[in-house]
Amino acid sequence: MTHKITLIPGDGVGPEIAQATRRVIDASGVNIEWEVVEAGEALIPRYGTPLPEHVLDSIRRNRVALKGPITTPVGGGFRSVNVTLRQELNLYANVRPARTLPGIVTRYQNVDLVVVRENTEDLYAGIEHRVGPDAAESIKIITRQASERIARFAFELARKQGRKKVTAVHKANIMKLTDGLFLECARQVAREYPDIVFEDMIVDAMCMKLVQAPENYDVLVLPNLYGDIVSDLCAGLVGGLGVAPGANIGTGAAVFEPVHGSAPKHAGKNRINPLAMILSGIMMLQHLGEDEAANRIYEAVLAVLREGKALTYDLGGNAGTSEMADAIISKMLA
Structure with missing residues (x-):
């Protein structure tokens, strides 16, 4: 073919x-x-x-x-x-x-995880404007449709690759409506995949835990901005x-x-x-x-x-x- x-x-x-x-x-x-x-x-x-x-x-x-x-x-x-x-x-x-490769010197061994990042909304939707001469505002968009879709993608990827755990990463303790909706959708989708362990993690704690023990994580699913940042962090773990x-x-x-x-x-x-x-x-x-x-x-x-x-x-x-x-x-x- x-x-x-x-x-x-x-x-x-x-x-x-x-x-x-x-x-x-x-x-x-x-x-x-x-x-x-x-x-x-x-x-x-x-x-x-x-x-x-x-x-x-x-x-x-x-x-x-x-x-x-x-x-x-x-x-x-x-x-x-x-x-x-x-x-x-x-x-x-x-x-x-992000996977450890032989011959590449890093501080970590046995890293093998996948970052799944929602790609179309959040602050990266680019809805921003100036507010007078001395301020600017950016609007964070999170929708149920996109959140459910990316969560389901993450679980399907985990199942296809034989992975055991999906971690939803958020800041719902502060952004209770936007990140709260993302987390709500991830939890709902997780119920459809009883064979895969589900957990959620606040994004700042996630960054700390990744540099402490990245081998504990498998599939991470995140909104757009956090996904951009955390995926670079994970790249740093492997070289x-x-x-x-x-x-x-x-x-x-x-x-x-x-x-x-x-x-x-x-x-x-x-x-x-x-x-x-x-x-x-x-x-x-x-x-x-x-x-x-x-x-x-x-x-x-x-x-x-x-x-x-x-x-x-x-x-x-x-x-x-x-x-x-x-x-x-x-x-x-x-």
């Missing part, structure tokens, strides 16, 4: 890690026809936006996309391409696994954003992407670790039902990490982006 996939190389180091990932996936034996479309800062002069409509159309048509990082200005300029993609395509579930894959999944489309930014100062230097995007590609293959190819790549990644000879600078080595991809391909073909 041939899969047609939208490939968005992105900004900064995006094209380099996208090319490395494409080569690794192609070498796995899966049949993919790549439809390459550009998005990012360079398109603004031509289209007035970093995300032209034809990019969205490609994803809608192919239903699956692999995307490199795209620059988002801080404090001004265009709105996040990632947020726009999620809202335009209703990619309501952000999925970010940082350079090894953090991600997926944005909806009913009609799914976009897979590394979590890290575009790192424009490193662009074109062939030095950035491609693992986050390669691991995102593995998630994409699993989504497509290509488990054999996904496993082949993952085992090759583990072999390269254990060997420790073809690692990029952030992992303690001196290999380039393309050389690390070459090493992974070599392990697959051995």
Whole structure:
């Protein structure tokens, strides 16, 4: 079977890690026809936006996309391409696994959890305005429909992956109506899954417990803002954003992407670790039902990490982006 996939190389180091990932996936034996479309800062002069409509159309048509990082200005300029993609395509579930990998030095061992983040509302709905010259207001939106949907997604993921516990993370002790509704919905959905342990945790306590004993947690489900913050914390437990894959999944489309930014100062230097995007590609293959190819790549990644000879600078080595991809391909073909 041939899969047609939208490939968005992105900004900064995006094209380099996208090319490395494409080569690794192609070498796995899966049949993919790549439809390459550009998005990012360079398109603004031509289209007035970093995300032209034809990019969205490609994803809608192919239903699956692999995307490199795209620059988002801080404090001004265009709105996040990632947020726009999620809202335009209703990619309501952000999925970010955090798993300990061999050969990567961290303070923790035996971490294996998944953060499931609601992707379409909360403060990230972007409903904000100035209140006079000296104040600004942002409106937090939480709905029953979105809260039930993300809770059910988390429980279904736990069941599919053979995981034992779902933890709903909130601040319902303070935001009793918004986070209270999220927690109420999570508790209601949990009753449908008696085979899975359910608990809830206030978000500040959750952060403390994650840095104390992350091995105690399995699937976390959170509203948008907390999910963004806690998923980066979890990436830090296993080595940082350079090894953090991600997926944005909806009913009609799914976009897979590394979590890290575009790192424009490193662009074109062939030095950035491609693992986050390669691991995102593995998630994409699993989504497509290509488990054999996904496993082949993952085992090759583990072999390269254990060997420790073809690692990029952030992992303690001196290999380039393309050389690390070459090493992974070599392990697959051995």
